[in-house]
Amino acid sequence: MAAAGGGGGGGGRATTSGCGLKRRYAPHDQEEETMNQDQSSKEDWCGRLWNGMDLLKDVTENKHVLPTGLEGIDTLLGGGLRQGQLTEVTGPSSSGKTQVCLHSASHAAVKHMGVVMYLDTSNSFSPSRIATIIDGTNDLSDQRGFDLPHKERLKTMMRSIVCKSVFDIFGMFEVLHQLEVSLLNDKVKSGGRKICLLIVDSISSLLAPIIGGKYPQGTTLKPPSPPHRLYPGISRGRSMMISVAMILKKLAYKHNLSVLVTNHMVSAGNGAVKPALGESWKAVPHVRLVISREHGSNICTATVLKHTLLASGRTAKFVVPS
Amino acid sequence: MGEQSGAQNAWDMLSDEQSQKHITTGSGDLNDILGGGIHCKEVTEIGGVPGVGKTQLGIQLAINVQIPVEYGGLGGKAVYIDTEGSFMVERVYQIAEGCIRDILEHFPHSHEKSSSGQKQLQPEHFLADIYYFRICSYTEQIAVINYLEKFLGEHKDVRIVVIDNVTFHFRQDFEDLALRTRVLSGLSLKLMKIAKTYNLAVVLLNQVTTKFTEGSFQLTLALGDSWSHSCTNRLILYWNGNERYAHLDKSPSLPVASAPYAVTGKGIRDAVSSHHKRARVT
Numbered sequence: 001m002a003a004a005g006g007g008g009g010g011g012g013r014a015t016t017s018g019c020g021l022k023r024r025y026a027p028h029d030q031e032e033e034t035m036n037q038d039q040s041s042k043e044d045w046c047g048r049l050w051n052g053m054d055l056l057k058d059v060t061e062n063k064h065v066l067p068t069g070l071e072g073i074d075t076l077l078g079g080g081l082r083q084g085q086l087t088e089v090t091g092p093s094s095s096g097k098t099q100v101c102l103h104s105a106s107h108a109a110v111k112h113m114g115v116v117m118y119l120d121t122s123n124s125f126s127p128s129r130i131a132t133i134i135d136g137t138n139d140l141s142d143q144r145g146f147d148l149p150h151k152e153r154l155k156t157m158m159r160s161i162v163c164k165s166v167f168d169i170f171g172m173f174e175v176l177h178q179l180e181v182s183l184l185n186d187k188v189k190s191g192g193r194k195i196c197l198l199i200v201d202s203i204s205s206l207l208a209p210i211i212g213g214k215y216p217q218g219t220t221l222k223p224p225s226p227p228h229r230l231y232p233g234i235s236r237g238r239s240m241m242i243s244v245a246m247i248l249k250k251l252a253y254k255h256n257l258s259v260l261v262t263n264h265m266v267s268a269g270n271g272a273v274k275p276a277l278g279e280s281w282k283a284v285p286h287v288r289l290v291i292s293r294e295h296g297s298n299i300c301t302a303t304v305l306k307h308t309l310l311a312s313g314r315t316a317k318f319v320v321p322s
Numbered sequence: 323m324g325e326q327s328g329a330q331n332a333w334d335m336l337s338d339e340q341s342q343k344h345i346t347t348g349s350g351d352l353n354d355i356l357g358g359g360i361h362c363k364e365v366t367e368i369g370g371v372p373g374v375g376k377t378q379l380g381i382q383l384a385i386n387v388q389i390p391v392e393y394g395g396l397g398g399k400a401v402y403i404d405t406e407g408s409f410m411v412e413r414v415y416q417i418a419e420g421c422i423r424d425i426l427e428h429f430p431h432s433h434e435k436s437s438s439g440q441k442q443l444q445p446e447h448f449l450a451d452i453y454y455f456r457i458c459s460y461t462e463q464i465a466v467i468n469y470l471e472k473f474l475g476e477h478k479d480v481r482i483v484v485i486d487n488v489t490f491h492f493r494q495d496f497e498d499l500a501l502r503t504r505v506l507s508g509l510s511l512k513l514m515k516i517a518k519t520y521n522l523a524v525v526l527l528n529q530v531t532t533k534f535t536e537g538s539f540q541l542t543l544a545l546g547d548s549w550s551h552s553c554t555n556r557l558i559l560y561w562n563g564n565e566r567y568a569h570l571d572k573s574p575s576l577p578v579a580s581a582p583y584a585v586t587g588k589g590i591r592d593a594v595s596s597h598h599k600r601a602r603v604t
Binding site for chain 1: 330332338363507508546550553554571578
């Protein structure tokens, strides 16, 4: 006989019917039983448990790399942009960051690896440049020898690159949310090509208006003299940065995407420069590359700042073809 | 993959881009390194030492954007935001006259056509189609850029916004450099959005300053590293001996290149040493 649910007084004995309310009144020795019953709902909550062999199998079978098409960079990256990971390219103005993004997008399109989503914050996405890069790869021939005319092949490839302009951080959250929803929906439907690469050029432009304050992290914050104007800027901006970072990494992990973001440089005192977005950002990307270009030349240098698998500090030169 | 609102695929963007007209600078050599002229939907920064011709180029673009469509131009209007008072109306009149003379030279029968409803080729009409804002402080500068969105919604024929110059009011008044960076990054994003949304060119004129890098003083554009990424294209004007040169320093689709140009009575034109025989208007 079931005890009255929610009734008053004394810890009565109640049968476990799977109802959480009754569980509160169940004595100790029945707890284990209830915990086993709820196992499946707990699993949905915190995700599958993987063992080491599962992970290794997943990495070798599912986690591919997307080459950028720029040889020096691909060598440094150990093949290319790894699926499931967030790669950052940082560097001073006009060092080639956008070119790396455009090359990565073009290369993924040429190899038919899937849809590329390009989020552009400075109107730098150039379709004519994409067409030039694709034309430059001599890979326009279909393996099976279908006699598609050049223009048709170019059209198919370029149609797999989707570009959207984003001009503020809230717009970015909106876009990522829409992307998440559509990816979850596509799990149910079949057909249609799946996104394989997400590019954000550049994430730092969207965050620059809201992060940074006079007082570095860790020092005592003295009240700023126009009161509370700087306070919101410090913690809110940094929390937005971490939010967007977490969303990007979650998208990468859950949907097996490669995510590529660009960052710019800020001054570090004494004429030196350092990557923007500060200390909290440093831990976010899986791989960080810093690139630079010699004035008046096509030759750029890339250095690994951080990599999950390979040693950092390695450098390579790459050429941006004209 | 679900459709994102406002997203376009690269193929469609390519067709749009190919039908896009560029704003001629008046100099064929300069147009060549810019891929035909100043691009709409992009923010172009033009920097240089005082006296090299930034304002001249700004005014020339505000005139050239108005060249009617039948003569190869955009037939648009201009917004000119003046922060220092460099906009000399007499000079603008002179440049408008020079532009009209070149159009008539190129299209000899045009003055015979009855241009009903089309722009009359008179300098007064060219001046009338420049919307001029004079601002005197950084707060006014922020306000006018915020106001632009509403203004451009009401004046859909504007095809260029020139800001001359964007750094002036941010160099003296700001003690809090971090705040300055935040404000300027916000402004830059707004300008990017305006360029894209209203399909116009945004041209930002910028001063140079000296910077101590790698053991020597070098000329660099004002407002520091954080501003340097806030434009789509960057053109640096400099002196090479007695000649003026322009160097395309940043572009997503064009290689870095330099070209000479001249500032004449009629406005910006090819340098005397140029291989372009005639001053091209289109």
